[in-house]
Amino acid sequence: MTKPDTDLIIAGGGLAGATLALAVARMVPSLRVTVVEAFPLSPDALPESYQPSYDARSTALAWGSRLIFEELGLWRRLAEHATPIHHIHVSDRGHFGVTRLHASEHGQEALGYVADNRWMGLCLMRELLETGVQWQAPAEVTDMTPIPDGVRVELTTGDNGTREMTAHCLVVADGGRSGLREKLGFQPSHHSYGQNALIANVSTSDSHGFSAFERFTDAGPMALLPHGSPARAGHQSALVWTLTDKALAEVLELSDDDKCRRLQERFGWRLGRFTRIGTCHHYPLTLTTVDEPVRPGVALVGNAAHALHPVAGQGFNLALRGLMTLVEQFRLATEQGKSIGDLDVLRRYQSLHRRDWQQTVRFSDSLVRLFGQSMPPIIAARDAGLVGLDLLPGAKRWFASKAMGLGGRRAVIGRPGKLDREVTRNE
């Protein structure tokens, strides 16, 4: 093909797409990147200042994700509003099993962090302003045709216009709900958990003390993550509450006071009394995976490739590790004079990331299945497992490494102009 319009088109400027754009700009600056985003969202139209909102949705970032954001030069900014998790408390409601993880036991400042999605988006956008990444919004990628040495991508733009762009590679980061993945012929497998995640911020009479709570109940898991000031342990936590369709409908009908009472029954008193609940959002929970997330000139990332149950807060953390693996392959391809859309390049990304995503999916999926069981021998075994985790240092280290997004293999993430640095990655 003659010189394409750009080197890389990213369909979707959500957390995964925007982070990928920044990582490419930082690690392979010779590549020209265009992000196509359906929402009218752009680095040129940023608010002057950030005011945290009580109702903001947030994400638990593992310690390993902090290392990646440091690598991308984003962490210093992000840390201004990222609440540290110093302790994780895992329990099984109505049963004796409990395990506790403490950052200090693992020689770390924190096990992870909680950051508002809006704040992460703002930090990414501010950082992107300083790069040469092009932004098309509002616009949607609607189709793609393979052409020699690349792809031709069709876009619809905000004014109902259409446009074509050529590139060496299209990365699909559309979150998996737009249908683009299916339109391009990928075959995801879906497993519905028959549950929904209800998300809200809550206030409690006791301070969270920078503790995150994972509580497994007979009706499904719930998590409370420390939220608010990074410097002073406050009284606000981010709730992720899994509920069946029927239970969700009931809870949504309740007044805020009754929601707090219902939550108190389910969670107990470890944080004192629930005094306030903010705006509730809910999402149906499905495990979606794509076994073959690459084609010549096309790769899937983020939720478009894998959408997990949020119980262990792994989805975006997994996506982030995948993005870094992909960018590393783009860097090597560029150095070797290969096209970044070359199938060998994309297959290498797929094979390097495969073990990580398979293990992470298995970890979060088995937590949901194991703790969803009501048969007494299984309850006894899982509670013994939680106690065992608490008592056996090796098992506890393994569990902590999963929670922190760290793991077995050491991977090298390179950055031009800088000595390659070792970052432990969960594979």
Ligand SMILES: Cc1cc2nc3c(=O)[nH]c(=O)nc-3n(C[C@H](O)[C@H](O)[C@H](O)COP(=O)(O)OP(=O)(O)OC[C@H]3O[C@@H](n4cnc5c(N)ncnc54)[C@H](O)[C@@H]3O)c2cc1C
């Ligand atoms: C309830 C809940 C709680 C979670 N908590 C955690 C957590 O604590 N920790 C964690 O690691 N992960 C968590 N996750 C997972 C995390 O939210 C996702 O992994 C992450 O948001 C994925 O981002 P994404 O960019 O892939 O998709 P999205 O955030 O869905 O972004 C997709 C973007 O693509 C755009 N788009 C769509 N179609 C098109 C198109 N055709 N063309 C152009 N643009 C398009 C959309 O406008 C959107 O901006 C949670 C998920 C849920 C549901």
